[in-house]
Amino acid sequence: MSSYLFLVLAVLVAPTLPAARAADTATTPAAASAELPTQKQRLDTLFSELKKTGDSDKAKDVADRIRTEWQDSGSASVNLLMQWAAKATETNKRSVALDLYDQAIALAPDYVEGWNQRATLHYQMGNYRKSMSDINHVLALEPRHFGALAGMAAILSAAGKDELALRAWEEFLTVYPADRKAQEQFGEIEEKLAGNRT
The missing domain is CATH 1.25.40.10 (Tetratricopeptide repeat domain)
Structure with missing residues (x-):
């Protein structure tokens, strides 16, 4: 197994880090996220909202606010x-x-x-x-970085590592469940793997 695939496996199978658990328990409303004193607190609140939002357009707005936080x-x-x-x-x-x-x-x-x-x-x-x-x-x-997870999935797919790519998309959807493109990619790879098994 090459060293980069070992690193990929280590990241994908690692247990959820405390920062991700904190996002699940954040109770501050997203509207007040800009008033929170630290970037980590604002991100935890936004990620909590992203995980709970079922509407893809609203989720995209939250994801854009997360990207804005990351830029600074x-x-x-x-x-x-x-x-x-x-x-x-x-x-x-x-x-x-x-x-x-x-x-x-x-x-x-x-x-x-x-x-x-x-x-x-x-x-x-x-x-x-x-x-x-x-x-x-x-x-x-930042284990919740959905952009990095999407990039990882794309590289793994290109390398023919569909099972690992599926795992990366699964991690992505855990963080950002309302993303339609990620849902489609996950579904396509899942169907492909199911077809390979029959």
Whole structure:
């Protein structure tokens, strides 16, 4: 078994971390989430709402608010590096963007979105092992990161690891159950695996 698949398995079969359990027990209304003093508290409240929301449009709004929280590193310098990296990516200056993401991660190694954006760029560049490595960092910092889980599922599907991809989509849907695309992907892989078994 390759080392990156071992890491994937470790992440997917790991028990739910305390942060995820806290999201299940959060009782503060989402409307008051902006008034909560820490980003962690705001995220816990939003994730609790995301898990309970059955309406896909409302869930998308909550997911967008979560993404907004993730974008703020708490450092003006890191935020600026991330903006420059995004611009470099848009203008197809990928090596520049990669360097900027590297700098952001060096300055803020616990900043989840630095790792996530670099994982996305590696994926776009076809560097799947590096992308998977960054995804594992993302999920170690924030196991509820649905974007990273979707990226993991895509890489595993492309590698023909359908059972692991199904597991990644299952984790995604535990966090974000109302996402229609994830439901479709999960269903397609489940049908494919069922067909392979008959």
